Structures are given as structure tokens and as C-alpha cells.
Amino acid sequence: MSKPKTVIEKIWEKHVVYQESGKPDLIYIDQHLIHEVTSPQAFEGLRLNNRKVRRPDLTFATMDHNVPTKDRDVVKDEISRKQMETLRKNCEDFGIKLADMFHPDQGIVHVIGPQLGLTQPGKTIVCGDSHTSTHGAFGALAFGIGTSEVEHVLATQTLMQEKPKTLNVYVKGDLGPGVTAKDLILAIIAKFGVKFGTGYVMEYTGEAIRNLSMEGRMTVCNMSIEGGARAGLISPDEKTVEFLRGREYVPKGDAFDEIAKDWLALATDEGAVYDKTVVINAEEVEPQVSWGTNPSMCVPISGTTPSLESVKEHKEDVKRALEYMGLEESQPITSIEIDHVFIGSCTNSRLRDLQNAAEIIKGRKVKDGIKAIVVPGSFSVKLEAEKLGLDQVFLDAGFEWRDSGCSMCLGMNDDIVPAGGRCASTSNRNFEGRQGNGARTHLVSPEMAAAAAVEGRFVDVRKFKSGVLN
Amino acid sequence: MEAIKEHKGLVFPLNRTNIDTDQIIPKQFLKRIERTGFGQFVFYNWRFDDNGNKREDFDLNKAQFAGASVLLAGENFGCGSSREHAPWALLDYGFKVIIAPSFADIFYNNALKNGIILIKMEESQITEWMKEAENGAFYLSVDLEKQEIQDDEGNIVHFDIPSYHKEKLINGWDDIALTLLNEDKIKAYEEATQA
Numbered sequence: 001m002s003k004p005k006t007v008i009e010k011i012w013e014k015h016v017v018y019q020e021s022g023k024p025d026l027i028y029i030d031q032h033l034i035h036e037v038t039s040p041q042a043f044e045g046l047r048l049n050n051r052k053v054r055r056p057d058l059t060f061a062t063m064d065h066n067v068p069t070k071d072r073d074v075v076k077d078e079i080s081r082k083q084m085e086t087l088r089k090n091c092e093d094f095g096i097k098l099a100d101m102f103h104p105d106q107g108i109v110h111v112i113g114p115q116l117g118l119t120q121p122g123k124t125i126v127c128g129d130s131h132t133s134t135h136g137a138f139g140a141l142a143f144g145i146g147t148s149e150v151e152h153v154l155a156t157q158t159l160m161q162e163k164p165k166t167l168n169v170y171v172k173g174d175l176g177p178g179v180t181a182k183d184l185i186l187a188i189i190a191k192f193g194v195k196f197g198t199g200y201v202m203e204y205t206g207e208a209i210r211n212l213s214m215e216g217r218m219t220v221c222n223m224s225i226e227g228g229a230r231a232g233l234i235s236p237d238e239k240t241v242e243f244l245r246g247r248e249y250v251p252k253g254d255a256f257d258e259i260a261k262d263w264l265a266l267a268t269d270e271g272a273v274y275d276k277t278v279v280i281n282a283e284e285v286e287p288q289v290s291w292g293t294n295p296s297m298c299v300p301i302s303g304t305t306p307s308l309e310s311v312k313e314h315k316e317d318v319k320r321a322l323e324y325m326g327l328e329e330s331q332p333i334t335s336i337e338i339d340h341v342f343i344g345s346c347t348n349s350r351l352r353d354l355q356n357a358a359e360i361i362k363g364r365k366v367k368d369g370i371k372a373i374v375v376p377g378s379f380s381v382k383l384e385a386e387k388l389g390l391d392q393v394f395l396d397a398g399f400e401w402r403d404s405g406c407s408m409c410l411g412m413n414d415d416i417v418p419a420g421g422r423c424a425s426t427s428n429r430n431f432e433g434r435q436g437n438g439a440r441t442h443l444v445s446p447e448m449a450a451a452a453a454v455e456g457r458f459v460d461v462r463k464f465k466s467g468v469l470n
Numbered sequence: 471m472e473a474i475k476e477h478k479g480l481v482f483p484l485n486r487t488n489i490d491t492d493q494i495i496p497k498q499f500l501k502r503i504e505r506t507g508f509g510q511f512v513f514y515n516w517r518f519d520d521n522g523n524k525r526e527d528f529d530l531n532k533a534q535f536a537g538a539s540v541l542l543a544g545e546n547f548g549c550g551s552s553r554e555h556a557p558w559a560l561l562d563y564g565f566k567v568i569i570a571p572s573f574a575d576i577f578y579n580n581a582l583k584n585g586i587i588l589i590k591m592e593e594s595q596i597t598e599w600m601k602e603a604e605n606g607a608f609y610l611s612v613d614l615e616k617q618e619i620q621d622d623e624g625n626i627v628h629f630d631i632p633s634y635h636k637e638k639l640i641n642g643w644d645d646i647a648l649t650l651l652n653e654d655k656i657k658a659y660e661e662a663t664q665a
Contacts, residue, residue, distance in 0.1 A: 017655055017659040018652050023634050037501070038552065038554070041554075044503070044504070044505070054656075066501065077501075079501040082501075083503060086503050128552060129551075130576060144576055145576070146552055146553070146576060146580035147505075147554040147580075148554060148584070149580075151646065152646050152649065155646050156646060156650060156653075158656055195572060195574070225576075228549070228575070294490070294549075314487050314544070317486060317488070410492075410551075411497060412497045412501070419520060429492070429550060432492070432493060434497075437515055438520065
């Protein structure tokens with residue numbers, strides 16, 4: 001029998017176009033996703049060099065970063081409008097399929113890929129966006145690239161890449177009741193830091209991972225980049241297959257069953273060896289809240305901000321983070337009051353995320369003075385949610401119900417948190433100024449965000465469900 | 471990209487870890503459709519206050535760091551968003567060399583594609599240089615061919631860089647042109663896999 005391999009090695013080997021010692025491998029890209037912000041300069045480069053898009057059929061475009069989430073008919077920001085018009089023209093000129101702002105397939109690029117079935121196990125998928133790791137949930141090797149690399153893929157359908165090292169993130173045991181995929185990935189990053197994955201592709205393994213829904217797996221893989229890894233993936237299994245069955249871009253009928261066999265065969269072999277393994281015990285994971293200015297600055301809801309005395313390394317950075325966030329050292333997380341709530345982003349804007357938040361919010365009210373918005377991940381998620389009456393649940397509680405896009409995760413459109421504002425956010429980055437200049441971001445799950453909207457401060461959603469808060 | 475073999479420049483020490491690309495260039499400046507003109511926005515929220523006035527307490531705004539072209543920074547420089555606007559902004563501002571204990575993967579690739587010399591260096595050495603550079607007028611010369619960094623007193627420190635990256639920088643290679651030399655192999659791959 002041949003040597004046992006990881007899913008990462010299996011995908012890599014199938015995609016090497018050309019190999020030469022001392023140089024990066026040239027690997028083939030099966031699916032290229034593009035959006036309005038990181039592609040214009042790439043198309044400009046093609047034009048300047050009189051180059052074509054090699055495989056427009058393997059390229060798919062949408063608009064997500066800049067799009068308004070209300071009153072879409074008029075894009076007031078002229079520069080945003082120009083960027084979107086540029087994408088439209090580029091797609092027309094080069095023959096690329098585009099789901100523009102009014103198209104039924106429009107949505108956050110990492111939500112629509114899986115939704116349409118463009119994302120499939122074993123594919124190499126790239127996009128000029130660091131959260132491309134999301135697609136790894138399906139056992140695809142998916143990673144973010146810069147604009148020069150976008151141009152490279154457009155022109156050649158390949159990329160020069162060093163073969164990555166493999167990192168097994170082994171999640172032991174199962175998550176407790178009321179603890180979510182978001183809590184798990186935040187706890188992983190809090191435990192191992194923001195650069196433990198640098199130079200690696202992560203594979204998430206273990207019982208807790210197998211038990212997650214596909215949406216939960218997407219949430220986990222999405223934030224691989226916050227742990228430093230360009231890509232994070234999960235071996236395909238029956239759940240992966242069933243999620244994709246019947247989607248627009250997957251084969252139909254017998255052909256689907258055939259390809260599904262190939263997908264399942266990609267799973268990491270028993271006994272395969274990784275370059276590095278880290279272990280976390282799922283049973284110990286509690287609902288998480290970030291307190292600082294990078295995603296590793298995160299503690300359980302029962303915790304406090306750090307005491308400076310206990311900080312061993314880079315104390316200045318911790319001090320600066322506390323100052324920026326307007327928090328004291330050793331401050332209990334449950335004492336932090338918020339004024340904004342954002343439920344959305346490529347991390348947590350899928351139907352199941354909205355259902356989970358709606359379950360908490362149903363029959364309750366958003367506390368006075370809090371601005372709370374829900375931004376579904378795609379037009380299709382929005383419609384499905386409306387069919388289930390979720391829009392009304394959120395509206396009745398005092399949330400705004402918006403159109404899909406990246407929105408307040410990075411505030412490139414009008415959806416920003418004002419300076420000094422404090423947001424419970426289901427997004428992925430709590431960097432300084434991320435949601436708006438001077439804005440303070442706390443990363444949480446959709447359930448925790450919903451509970452914070454009601455209470456006006458962070459509470460343990462597990463206690464919230466039982467009605468006993470403290 | 472332009473070839474670069476060596477560089478001597480004024481050092482700017484930025485003693486922070488995990489400097490993310492949102493700090494290097496905030497999102498409001500990502501809407502341009504050109505590759506040029508981003509230098510004015512580099513570290514924008516650190517350099518300017520809410521009214522667009524220079525923050526006097528941020529060192530890069532001080533006269534002794536005007537014209538700095540060698541950036542010293544803490545570990546995990548360039549983490550976060552994949553925006554290539556970050557290296558565009560740094561290069562356009564005038565930074566040709568960045569020295570840090572470690573870099574984020576996507577940023578590293580992006581900077582390399584734009585001809586910025588990225589050097590991974592022991593934290594203790596960086597801390598030493600940060601001290602030297604703190605009042606300005608501290609220069610470092612980087613010789614990529616020899617893989618050496620020299621200060622004004624002639625102290626020489628060796629650095630490692632993957633040989634392929636070094637060649638790429640020295641020759642100013644265009645990756646797309648290089649790849650297209652292997653177009654027959656791409657075609658053969660597509661035929662064999664029916665991609």
C-alpha cells in the first residue's frame with residue numbers, strides 16, 4: 001500500500017503543472033473568484049501587456065465589499081460606483097460571469113461559492129481576499145492572494161507556490177451545549193496565537209469538527225487566516241457531499257454519485273503524518289468574546305481583560321490595545337456595554353447563523369440606544385430567511401434587515417461604527433479602525449451578539465437561554 | 471517590477487507587533503482602481519487624526535525620519551487582509567526594505583511581487599537596531615547579493631533569504647512572463663485532466 005497522505009498533499013499532487021528543484025511549484029487553479037476591490041489593477045495589467053484571461057469559464061465574479069446594504073438603486077459614493085462599474089466592464093470585455101448587485105446569485109464571495117456549488121472538494125480555489133480559506137470547509141485547497149497573483153491566475157490559470165507545510169489542528173472531544181463553531185475557532189486562536197499557522201496549511205480534525213454542520217465548518221475555516229494560515233481545510237465526508245447535492249454548478253444524477261466517490265477518497269488517510277500538530281480540548285471551550293485589537297486577544301465570557309502584570313511579552317502592545325478599546329485591565333467581560341450589533345460577514349451570515357441568532361432574539365427587544373443590523377450573506381440567504389419569517393423576528397426586535405454584502409465587517413460602504421462606538425460583531429477581525437476609524441470591535445458568535453443586543457452588554461448565552469444571567 | 475540589488479537608507483523603527491494591513495492602509499483608500507498614489511495613505515490612522523491633521527506623537531511624522539526607506543517592525547508584520555495596496559502604499563511612500571522577526575504569508579508574497587526586500591531577522595538584533603534608530607540618523611545598507619546588512623560603523627550582519635526570492639528581486643522578474651514560457655505544460659495539464 002502506498003504511503004498514507006493528508007488531504008492537503010493529495011490535492012497538491014493533483015495540481016502540480018510543473019516542478020523544478022529550488023523553485024516554487026507551478027500549480028493549476030480550478031476556480032478563481034473575483035470581486036470589485038482587488039481586481040481592477042489586475043485587469044489593467046492584462047491590458048497593458050496585451051494578455052487575455054486564459055479560462056474565463058473557471059472565473060466567477062461578484063460585487064460584495066463596496067455594495068450598499070440599503071437603497072441600492074443609488075450608489076452615492078462615486079469612487080465605489082466607479083470600482084463596481086470597472087468590474088462590470090472588465091467582466092464584459094473578458095467574458096467572465098458576473099453576479100452584480102442586482103443579480104439573484106449576488107452575495108459575499110465566500111457565501112456564494114458554496115451556495116452555488118462552485119466550491120467543491122479537491123479543487124484549488126483562489127480569490128483576492130484573505131478569507132478564501134472559508135472554502136476549505138469542503139476539503140478544497142482555498143487561499144487568499146494579492147492582486148499581482150490575481151493577474152497571474154487570470155493570465156495563466158496557475159500560480160507559483162511553495163509546497164505548504166501541513167498542520168493538524170486536532171480538536172479533541174465535542175463542544176458543550178450552546179458553544180458554537182465561532183467560539184471554537186476564537187478559542188483556538190486565543191490559545192495558539194495569530195501566527196501559529198504561518199507557512200502552513202491547517203487541517204481541522206477530531207470529533208467536534210466532524211460534528212459541526214457545514215456552516216459551522218465554514219466559520220472555522222474562514223478564520224484560519226487569523227491564525228496565520230493562508231488555508232485551512234476539513235476532509236470531505238458525507239455531510240460535505242449532501243450539502244453540495246443538487247447545487248447549480250455540481251454534476252447531476254449518476255455523475256454526481258461518481259464524483260462524490262472521488263471526493264470522499266480525498267479524506268486524509270489513517271496514519272498520515274503532519275509537519276506539526278496542535279491539540280485543543282473542545283469540552284473546555286466556552287462562549288468567547290474578544291477584548292483587544294487582534295483575534296487572539298480573546299477570552300471566555302466568564303473571563304476578564306488581562307492584568308498587565310501577568311503579560312510576559314510585548315506588554316506595550318497589550319497596553320495599547322486596552323487603551324484603544326477603552327477598557328481597564330482585569331475588567332470582567334460581562335461589564336462591557338455595547339452600542340452596536342452586527343450580524344453578518346463571510347464568517348457568520350449564512351441561513352443557519354441567522355436562524356441561531358433569531359432563536360435568541362425571538363420575542364425580545366434590542367435594548368434602547370443600540371443600533372443593530374442583520375446583513376445576510378447573499379441575496380439567496382436573504383430570500384430563504386424571509387420565507388422562514390426571520391426578517392420579521394429581527395425587525396420586531398428592533399434590528400434592521402439589510403441587503404447582502406461585506407458591510408460592517410470592514411466598513412467600505414456606509415455601514416460603519418462611529419469613533420468610540422463599541423460593537424458586538426460576528427465578523428472576523430477586531431483590528432484598530434476595522435469597522436470605522438476609532439471603532440471598537442468585539443468578536444462573538446451570532447448567538448452571543450443577539451444576547452448582547454438584548455442586554456446591552458455581554459452575557460453568557462447559555463445562561464441567557466435559561467433565564468438566569470449571573 | 472524593478473530590479474533591486476542593494477539599498478542604503480534611513481531607518482524608521484516601528485516597535486509594534488502584528489501590524490496588520492488595515493493599519494498599513496485603511497479600507498477607505500482601497501477604492502482606487504490604479505496601483506499608484508497610495509503612499510500618502512500609509513499608516514493613515516496612526517499618522518493623522520480624525521480631522522486629517524498630522525499626529526505629532528507618531529514618530530514617522532517627525533523631521534528626523536523624513537525620507538526613511540528602511541522599516542524595522544515587530545513580529546508577524548503584514549497580517550490580516552490580502553490587500554496588495556499595503557505593499558503598494560509602503561513602496562510608494564519610499565520604503566524599499568522591511569526588516570522584522572516574521573512576516574504574514576500573503577503580505578510576504580505581495581511585497582516580493584513588488585520588489586520590496588523583506589528580511590527576517592532575530593528579534594534581539596532588531597531590538598538593538600530599534601534603539602540605535604530611535605532618534606533618527608541611523609542608516610543601514612543592504613546588500614542582497616552578499617546577504618549582508620551593514621551599519622555606518624561597518625558592523626556586518628548576515629541574513630537568510632530563499633535563493634529563488636533573492637534571484638527574483640535581483641533580476642526584477644515578471645512572474646507572468648516566466649510562467650507563460652511554460653504555456654505548453656499548462657496546456658498539457660489541461661488536456662490530461664480535462665480541466
